Amino acid sequence: MTTQLDPASALLAANRRRRRIRRWIAICSVPLVLAGLVLVAKLLSMYAFAHQSISAYVTGDYAGSESAAHGQSWWNVFEPYKAPFNAGTALAGADRLPEARSELEDALELANGLEECDVRINLAIVVERMGDAEQAGGDAAKAAELYGEALEITVDTPKECDSEQAQQQSSDPSRDMGDTLDDLKDRLQQKQQQGQQQPDQGQGGDEQTEQQPDQGKLDDIEGKLGQGQQDREDQLGGGSDGDEGAGSGTDKPW
Numbered sequence: 001m002t003t004q005l006d007p008a009s010a011l012l013a014a015n016r017r018r019r020r021i022r023r024w025i026a027i028c029s030v031p032l033v034l035a036g037l038v039l040v041a042k043l044l045s046m047y048a049f050a051h052q053s054i055s056a057y058v059t060g061d062y063a064g065s066e067s068a069a070h071g072q073s074w075w076n077v078f079e080p081y082k083a084p085f086n087a088g089t090a091l092a093g094a095d096r097l098p099e100a101r102s103e104l105e106d107a108l109e110l111a112n113g114l115e116e117c118d119v120r121i122n123l124a125i126v127v128e129r130m131g132d133a134e135q136a137g138g139d140a141a142k143a144a145e146l147y148g149e150a151l152e153i154t155v156d157t158p159k160e161c162d163s164e165q166a167q168q169q170s171s172d173p174s175r176d177m178g179d180t181l182d183d184l185k186d187r188l189q190q191k192q193q194q195g196q197q198q199p200d201q202g203q204g205g206d207e208q209t210e211q212q213p214d215q216g217k218l219d220d221i222e223g224k225l226g227q228g229q230q231d232r233e234d235q236l237g238g239g240s241d242g243d244e245g246a247g248s249g250t251d252k253p254w
Contacts, residue, residue, distance in 0.1 A: 053086045057093060065090035081110035081119065085171075089122055097130045117161035118171045124153040124184055131191065147192035154184050 053072070056064035069086035088103030104123040111119045131146030160166060162178040170177055 053090065057086075057090055060093075062090045062094035065093070079115070081107040081112075081115055083107075084110065085119055085122070088126070092122065092126045092129070097126055097133065100126045101130065114158075114160060114166045114169050116158060117166050117169075117177055120153055120157045120161070121177070121180055121184070124150045124188070127153065128184070128188060128191070135191075144192050147188050151185065151188040151192060154181055154188065157181060 053065045053068035056062070056068060066087050069083055069090055071083075072086065073083035084103040085107035088100045088107060091097075091100035091103060101123065104119060104126060107119045108116065108123060127146055127150035131143040131150065134140075134146060135143035161181065167173070167177050
């Protein structure tokens with residue numbers, strides 16, 4: 001024999017069940033809400049640190065730019081290369097070139113696809129400036145070695161970096177990526193050749209010979225340069241006048 005509740009009691013029981021269900025739904029949704037809030041806060045902080053890093057760099061506050069860049073490194077699953085890239089660029093602005101190179105090499109390992117383009121350009125410029133410093137210090141052989149390393153970085157740049165899509169994603173839209181790479185290659189070739197032709201000051205001939213870049217590597221770089229130039233000419237439908245001014249000076253990163 002079943003006991004039948006009166007309508008009022010049935011309504012109270014149904015309300016209690018609904019409250020229990022709502023309570024459990026609220027409890028279970030708390031972790032999801034917290035995760036969403038953390039994600040939103042992280043996204044906002046990433047943009048804030050990125051803006052602060054760039055703004056500080058533009059005003060010449062390289063220490064502030066580096067500090068803000070490191071703020072991007074925590075749990076950056078979206079653009080993990082950005083923190084070392086911005087930090088390396090800031091260090092380059094402060095002429096802390098070995099540290100800048102280390103950060104940018106870390107960025108290159110984390111970069112994917114078109115993200116490599118900016119990283120390789122700035123890394124090559126930093127290594128070029130290291131070569132300039134060695135050249136100014138009288139170590140022509142070491143300078144030529146560094147110019148060769150910078151040249152290798154540029155020739156390994158993906159062909160996609162010379163595209164409209166890559167230009168749109170550039171950290172410096174005013175800098176034409178294709179022209180910058182071409183100028184870098186031409187300038188580095190000239191500097192490397194000049195460095196090889198100048199004897200080191202205060203060093204014996206045997207030591208200089210040991211420090212000369214490996215000829216096989218130079219031939220490989222030369223082949224890549226020729227292929228890259230041919231690919232660019234095919235894309236543009238002919239030659240380019242972008243060689244004017246090559247061989248002198250050094251670009252500024254960013």
